[in-house]
Amino acid sequence: MVELKISNLSASVEGKKILKGVDIDVKGGEIHALMGPNGAGKSTLGNVLIGHPNYVIEGGSIILDGKDLTDKTPEERARAGLFLAFQSPISIPGVKISSFLRTAYKQLHPEDKVTVTEFFNRVKEHLKLVGLDESFMSRSVNDGFSGGERKRFEILQMAILKPKIVVLDEIDSGLDVDALRLVAEEIIKYHSKEVGFLIITHYQRILKNIDPDFVHILVDGKVVRNGDKNLALKIEEEGYDWIKE
Ligand SMILES: Nc1ncnc2c1ncn2[C@@H]1O[C@H](COP(=O)(O)OP(=O)(O)O)[C@@H](O)[C@H]1O
Ligand SMILES: [Mg+2]
Incomplete structure (x- = not known):
């Protein structure tokens, strides 16, 4: 079974602590959306997952199908099935x-x-x-x-x-409505029990085309809310301020 387990992950960039203990569990067949205000650390999480050299893991672990990828190179992560675009x-x-x-x-x-x-x-x-x-x-x-x-x-x-696990960061940015539809159709077509998705997005635009099973809200390097697509709809209506307070 496909399962990506991100546990208590903390990471820094340029000596600055950005991720402060993130837990997200993505199983085959599931679509997760990671949302959050600008600067929350969403792209940092994406970069840490793919093993970008500028991002230093300070604690926690990244485990895919029981294989510990925390200290592995980007190539080894890709070979394990983590998608590196x-x-x-x-x-x-x-x-x-x-x-x-x-x-x-x-x-x-x-x-x-x-x-x-x-x-x-x-x-x-x-x-x-x-x-x-x-x-x-x-x-x-x-x-x-x-x-x-x-x-x-x-x-x-x-x-x-x-890949087994697909991490997409702001896949909806810079796409017009028609291109977004094509991209969403490809994602839906690729979606199966053997693939897990982590879709990182500030806006919930892409989530109009793709229904997430789980929504996580990242604020200041921590997941502060977990929910389903209703959480994304609430963000659309009310923004992020109600969460930060
Ligand atoms: N390569 C980098 N060098 C310096 N600071 C960075 C770098 N990448 C991210 N940061 C900082 O980390 C914080 C989180 O950024 P980021 O992960 O891009 O947020 P988000 O994607 O949620 O908007 C910001 O304060 C940003 O300036
Ligand atoms: Mg970003």
Whole structure:
């Protein structure tokens, strides 16, 4: 069974303590939304989960399917099934999207003997589904992508690389209504009993297209409320101030 257990996780960046004991448990089949005001530490949690080198874990643990990933490298986390989407600041000029995806897929799923042609057909199919042109395959990874293209590419990576746990940070930012719908459809299609989602979002825009099973509110590095989608609706109406007080 798929289960990501984030326990009492605290972390700092540049010597500043940002996460102060976060507990979130994501099981296969579940969609969790992590919400919170600006600066609460949501993206920090995403970065800590993927093992970004600037973020230092001070305590607690990250365990996926019984495997302790707390001190593991980003590559080991990815191999364990945690989804690492290349985030905005990283571009890899010179590495074509097609070869990046093929290399990453072979590392994650060595048992799949898919041929090159079959694999690229899969990629083409998903490019279409997220609304990207086929010529995208021969571009360099994140090199000169627009905000919207980066988000679509993130979802493409999810659909192709097939992780067990998908962490998406502000996937709805920079997308127009139509692009958001395509992205949400891909997420829903990928959703199964074998996959858990942690969708990080400030606004509840994406949650209009995707129903979360659980909603967590992060304020000042701590989860201060847990609930279901009604909690997200309350945030939409009343903002975050009522929680902070
Ligand atoms: N790389 C970094 N260097 C310095 N401070 C950072 C860095 N990343 C995050 N922070 C700080 O951590 C706090 C939480 O930021 P962040 O996790 O981005 O919040 P959120 O995503 O909830 O808006 C903020 O005070 C931010 O300035
Ligand atoms: Mg953020």
